[in-house]
Amino acid sequence: MCISVCPGGTHHPIQCIVPPHMLRVIALRGDERTAEMARSLLKQNQKLRQEREDHPHPCNQGDEAPAAIAGGGNTRAGSTFTPDRRVHDGQQKAALPGKLLRGEGDSPSDNADVDLMYDAMGEVFSLYADQFDRNSLDGSGLALIATVNHRRNYNNAFWNGDQMAFGNGDGQLFRTFMDLSVIAHEMTHGVIQYSGGLVYQDQSGALNESIADVFAAITQQRQLGQAAHEADWIIGSELLGPAIKGVGLRSMKAPGTAYSDDLLGQDPQPFHMDNFLSTSDDNGGVHINSGIPNHAFYLFCMLLGGNSWEKPGQIWYRALQELNNPMASFAEWSDQTVAAAIELYGTGSPEALLLRRAWKLVGLPT
Ligand SMILES: [Zn+2]
CATH class of the missing domain: 1.10.390.10 (Neutral Protease Domain 2)
Known part of the structure; x- marks a missing residue:
């Protein structure tokens, strides 16, 4: 059961790793090309938020009460939980989730970003399972869905309430977003969402x-x-x-x-x-x-x-x-x-x- 709650049944906001205050400064100070990149990212963020408002997450259709679900309904010993990872290649396009390149238990792909994401998601899953007896982000074995190579030269990574997406950066301001701390940060937004939520304001x-x-x-x-x-x-x-x-x-x-x-x-x-x-x-x-x-x-x-x-x-x-x-x-x-x-x-x-x-x-x- 999905129990994320925003009062009044509002949408889950997009939670980006590069904050808008950074993008606004870049838009003011950058050269023409860099400023344009920052402006278009700010616009994209706005559009993503608008899409979420127009198409609210199914979680928010009901009015379930917030509830803590540490360990989840089908609780077993943490170390016996197994993840269900699905890593997609966004092929530098905007559509999500993109092409599935590595599912749970598959051997390594020939794409380094896909394999790095697979391993990193395993690391975060293992932290929550072994230290906190929690089976995935929702406590009930939720599939971990990620897209790498999201858009072209995209300077951001985000959790959208359902999955994560990671750009490659433009190589100048940002060289990559494939960083364990960023991946763990975005996945934890999912844990917070499924732990009763904290309104993003x-x-x-x-x-x-x-x-x-x-x-x-x-x-x-x-x-x-x-x-x-x-x-x-x-x-x-x-x-x-x-x-x-x-x-x-x-x-x-x-x-x-x-x-x-x-x-x-x-x-x-x-x-x-x-x-x-x-x-x-x-x-x-x-x-x-x-x-x-x-x-x-x-x-x-x-x-x-x-x-x-x-x-x-x-x-x-x-x-x-x-x-x-x-x-x-x-x-x-x-x-x-x-x-x-x-x-x-x-x-x-x-x-x-x-x-x-x-x-x-x-x-x-x-
Ligand atoms: Zn965040």
Whole structure:
């Protein structure tokens, strides 16, 4: 059963990895060709959103109540779940999903992007199955559908409520979108959608973005076997092209420092509530203010030590499953994570105390 809920039965928004604030700066500062690319991407995003509004997701036809489905209805031990991956070649066209090149259990294709996507989706599936006892994005074995080579020189990747699509980048601004953190980020939008959802606007939208980044970082660190203090905490470290001065799209360790570039401008993310940005742009700054809860997760992992996918991941995952408010504010989310820490590890536990300290350091006393 599909249980994603947006109040009032509204559509699932398209969730793109390259935020509109970046594209707007490129449209203003880029040379003629680059500015045109940014304008056309902004227009495409608008069109995708409009299409979703005109053809609402079937999930939203009913008015099912939001429900947490950790592990799903047909729960078994996490490690025995098996994914159902379907990777398509978009053949540089706009139509989705494109030509199926590799299904579950198929031997490697002769397309490197297809095989990279297949392996990366397996990595994310395994994180959710083995660490959180969750069978795929919906908890019930949902097929993982992805399209690579989406459009020509396309500078974005997105989750549209049903599947993921990845461009190849133009080779200058963006060299690729085939990055495990980006793939995990987009798949986590699916997990959030099927966990009761977080409305993609203002603070709940920034939480949606932040939780997608948190599980992206967790996936990457688990795959590399890195403890919290060994990781770079960068989202999209593979993405930026040779023309750009920066280390990635976002930094959870130091929000606001991922890039500083003549064309892209300065990474606008705050790391403290004092610098919370009130804006109507970017659905109310969902990709900007996400820096604050991102940094709280980073601080908690560093204060606690060890691996992000163990205790911190368990706390964030439990809080997401128990959150029963698709329009949650940062304050409500921080309280929910502390409640999860107390349930898992006890009121006076170091986990609960250090988590409170982390939230306080970003201006959110719980
Ligand atoms: Zn996103």
